[in-house]
Amino acid sequence: MSLHKVAIIGSGNWGSAIAKIVGENAQKHSDLFDRQVRMWVFEEQVDGRNLTDIINEKHENVKYLPGVKLPENVIAIPDLIEACQGADLLVFVLPHQFVHRVCTDLKGKLGKNARAISLIKGLAFHDNNISLFTDEIQNTLNVPTAALSGANIADEVAQEMFGETTIGSQTYEEDGELWFKLFNTPYFQVTVIADSVSVQICGALKNVIAVGAGLCDGLNDSPSQRCRYGNNTKAAVIRRGLLEMRKFGKSFFGGVRTETFFQSCGVADLITTCLGGRNRKVSEAFVNSGKSIEELEKEMLNGQKLQGTTTAKEVHEFLKARNMTEDFPLMTTVYRIIYDGEPPETIVRDI
Numbered sequence: 050m051s052l053h054k055v056a057i058i059g060s061g062n063w064g065s066a067i068a069k070i071v072g073e074n075a076q077k078h079s080d081l082f083d084r085q086v087r088m089w090v091f092e093e094q095v096d097g098r099n100l101t102d103i104i105n106e107k108h109e110n111v112k113y114l115p116g117v118k119l120p121e122n123v124i125a126i127p128d129l130i131e132a133c134q135g136a137d138l139l140v141f142v143l144p145h146q147f148v149h150r151v152c153t154d155l156k157g158k159l160g161k162n163a164r165a166i167s168l169i170k171g172l173a174f175h176d177n178n179i180s181l182f183t184d185e186i187q188n189t190l191n192v193p194t195a196a197l198s199g200a201n202i203a204d205e206v207a208q209e210m211f212g213e214t215t216i217g218s219q220t221y222e223e224d225g226e227l228w229f230k231l232f233n234t235p236y237f238q239v240t241v242i243a244d245s246v247s248v249q250i251c252g253a254l255k256n257v258i259a260v261g262a263g264l265c266d267g268l269n270d271s272p273s274q275r276c277r278y279g280n281n282t283k284a285a286v287i288r289r290g291l292l293e294m295r296k297f298g299k300s301f302f303g304g305v306r307t308e309t310f311f312q313s314c315g316v317a318d319l320i321t322t323c324l325g326g327r328n329r330k331v332s333e334a335f336v337n338s339g340k341s342i343e344e345l346e347k348e349m350l351n352g353q354k355l356q357g358t359t360t361a362k363e364v365h366e367f368l369k370a371r372n373m374t375e376d377f378p379l380m381t382t383v384y385r386i387i388y389d390g391e392p393p394e395t396i397v398r399d400i
């Protein structure tokens with residue numbers, strides 16, 4: 050049996066953290082995986098040098114995951130097609146707004162035995178319609194596609210702090226063990242389930258709820274103490290958010306299972322993102338800074354991308370086109386505060 054060749058498509062904060070795990074596991078399971086793991090990097094200049102050159106020399110993504118060594122068998126490549134050449138396992142780990150373009154560029158360029166896994170947290174949005182990235186990748190590239198999502202703040206995973214994740218694969222009997230071996234470590238424990246739909250619904254929508262949680266924190270920090278919201282308020286947002294996530298999944302997608310919401314991809318990811326994620330952090334700053342989300346993203350994230358605010362907008366447009374915004378009051382309120390100038394205090398008004 051020939052060895053599986055892995056390509057990682059993306060090299061941001063999570064992309065780099067996962068490259069560390071995949072690189073280590075490719076070495077550990079040398080009976081299964083080719084030693085070399087290629088990582089596609091959207092090329093940019095850092096201190097006047099190509100980021101790919103810096104990564105290949107220092108074995109560190111100094112911009113998106115500074116201070117963490119990547120295994121030497123992870124090779125940064127600026128050309129997407131070259132990075133994926135000959136690979137039969139494709140790991141998609143990009144901010145969701147870039148996936149469509151990348152899939153279009155890869156169309157017709159993959160081998161016939163390739164399969165993919167999506168680590169993207171977001172939903173594909175075209176013409177007021179929403180779909181899953183596993184479907185977008187599968188339909189564009191004609192490769193079976195699984196999904197991985199969990200309570201996985203990248204910096205913590207990169208520092209080998211214990212956590213769990215969920216892989217959803219509709220073809221898990223065929224590929225579940227392979228994906229497990231590529232990602233599982235003693236500190237990053239993988240559970241494989243058959244429900245890739247809910248895995249992705251959870252990963253996308255918890256980011257919208259985390260924006261709501263960040264707004265609560267911002268009100269709590271407010272110098273004028275303009276509102277008395279505390280941990281109980283944030284817990285209410287989390288609980289109501291979880292219910293809306295499940296309702297959204299069950300209303301618009303087939304095969305959504307309630308028990309998946311109790312996996313790492315569900316309640317655990319919702320909690321960790323509402324406590325320690327970037328969506329929470331930037332939304333907290335939004336309340337008292339008077340700055341737009343775009344300004345804060347640039348100032349606070351050094352090129353990393355927020356997913357929750359764009360997803361809130363996409364979900365809102367999808368719901369509006371179906372006259373259903375009032376059926377999802379929390380997600381609708383998050384949208385109105387971020388984009389329509391509603392006061393942040395309204396975050397709990399309609400829930």
Ligand SMILES: NC(=O)C1=CN([C@@H]2O[C@H](COP(=O)(O)OP(=O)(O)OC[C@H]3O[C@@H](n4cnc5c(N)ncnc54)[C@H](O)[C@@H]3O)[C@@H](O)[C@H]2O)C=CC1
Nearest residue numbers: 060061062063064091142143144147169170202203353354
């Ligand atoms: N960072 C985290 O803690 C976690 C992130 N995720 C999810 O993983 C996905 C990827 O996130 P990160 O790796 O953290 O990315 P990130 O937030 O660090 O985004 C920066 C990345 O986007 C790339 N980029 C910028 N412009 C681009 C373009 N036009 N085309 C293609 N790429 C471009 C940059 O080169 C860089 O690699 C997201 O959906 C995110 O929600 C999932 C779990 C944890």
Ligand SMILES: O=C(CO)COP(=O)(O)O
Nearest residue numbers: 199200201202326327328
């Ligand atoms: O998905 C994440 C943790 O599982 C990271 O969330 P943020 O994008 O809000 O940092």
